[in-house]
Amino acid sequence: MNMNTVYSMNNVTAAAALVDVHAAEEGLRAVSTPGLTAENVDVYYGDTRALRDVSIDIYSKQITALIGPSGCGKTTFLRCLNRMNDVIDGCRVSGSITLDGEDIYAADVDVVELRSRIGMVFQKPNPFPKSIFENIAYGPKIHGLVEHRTDLEACVVTSLQKAGLFEEVKDRLHQPATGLSGGQQQRLCIARAIAINPDVLLMDEPCSALDPIATSRIEDLMWELKENYSIVIVTHSMQQAARVSQRTGFFHLGDLVEVNTTEKIFQNPVDPRTRDYITGRFG
């Protein structure tokens, strides 16, 4: 199965060009060190085992895409990375996940601190029912990152600029964030997440509720954010994974079947299940 058949089957030709760019970048980043490492991670919901023996390295300043059919455990895995599964009754995580060499599940780890280093953007835009300003300012405030009102204002503006939203909302910073469009809300959530300057940004299907134009804006944004953050994105869209990511992991029924450079996964997958999925035989 070669590259061309994959993309013609998915009717996306533009993405093929991008993959070449990825290949070039991959060479440059060969020295990239893993920032976030998962080893032998198992997750149980009650008696059900949702993830089996997952090991993956998330390289810093790269985009790692997690793909796979619904219910395969990719979101569960993503939520392990900032311990969002802690709040679910009966959820148990074993194995080890380390951020810069420190086990994030160690007893002395403060979840609050951890989540300030690993930000998250959700599938459905979830702005707080407050003003645009308050949405961005919330994180810096609770983490005590700013002392003066002027610093806070500067932080809000910078975050909005980084998320490419500032120009659109600069005249209505103090109006409710719920009045923004879906795409704007999602970029607001990204701005909110990067306002506390995390090392890693987790994105759980950030574009699934958005139209193609808003989606492409978010993808452009991810491309820019990659310069400063490690990004993990869960996506249902293989084209999106191919367009934005440097590395891709394929999950199936709780197993991480295969993880490799995006190029290899899409051009030359090793596992037959990966090949079947990306060629559209199932999923």
Place this chain on the structure above:
Amino acid sequence: MRPNNKEKLRKRARAEWRFRSYGVMSLLFAGTALVFLVSTIVSSGHSAFFKTTIELEFQLDAERLGIDTPYTRENLWAGSYYTAARYALYTLFPEVTSRPNKRALSKMLSPGAELELRDYVVTQPGRIGETVTLEVPVSSDYDQLYKGHLPRTGKHTKLSAQQMEWFDWLVGEGLIHYRFNPGFLTGGDSRYPELAGIGGAITGSFYALLVCFLLSFPLGIAAALYLEEFSKDTRLTRLIEANINNLAAVPSVIFGLLGLAVILNVFDLPRGTPLVGGMVLALMTLPTIIIACRSSLRAVSPGIRQGALAMGASPVQVVFQQVLPAAMPGTLTGTIIGLAQALGETAPLLMIGMVAFIANVPATPLDSSASLPVQIYLWAESAERGFVEKTAAAIIVIMTFLILMNLLAVIIRSRTQTKVE
């Protein structure tokens, strides 16, 4: 098209029309009942906001008033203003000389006349020695006669032909006035209908609602927050939840008995005070607030919780900084509706002794006091004709407060709805 389709469509249209007309008819019925209710109350109650006064010239002669020098507060209070007030009336009718006639004539003055004259002299002792013109209230029967509530003939007539003749002469002379009666809204209850006010009851109800709010609002929110956000779903919490829902349906008189047995008899708090009334009303309002608060907490999108958690907020921060503020409008609406219910509750207040005749406006929630619904109950069973309009007016007052409170709830609700859009 099948042949019988047209017939079917016609039938369906007719059924629809029938259903709509039932709806319109029930609306009309409810509307008429409401208009009837409101118009009856307003037509019989509006006159209680006005009083009939008589304009009299009082000679503030120290000797006649029986005031000793110096004009200290005690000396001024000790004056015989009753005599002075009657004397002022008698001078208008020099032809009335016999004792029985004088007595019949003096019935025209309300005891309020004496009190107003006294208050005037006490506050302005410098006027002693002058002749002043004051408007003082007439007694209830004349007041009712002037307002047209009392028949001039027939077996229900309260006044003699002679008394009415004197009064008519005064009306003809232009000495009888019809004035707005601020005392009705500010004063306390009285045995004399023309002097009875609802101020004491308003204040008592206000204090009781304040106590009720201060107790039930924080307690209700705390209980709702714990049940909804922090407690584990166990058999015990489910039992508690079911019982809270049941409590909302318990008849109010039972809460009154509980207050009597526990708050008055065990804790020995002062009987018949807004403090105790408010505590009992709080017991009643708690389930309403808990239920309202819980359902608004549940309505807060889980995305907001997740978002705040992912920002690194602690569970308590998530609840107090994001979830509770988002649930506040719904909680407030429920609270106001609960308080409006509490404002109209009569039975529990009867049980804890807020049914006594209290002529004072309570200064603190620890003073014995009347309350609006109980005041209506007390006036409604009074014999004097003058209390009929007072009862209706008190109903107008309590309805006004209820409408205002519900309006506030509607405003809060619509405000937040536009925000969400």
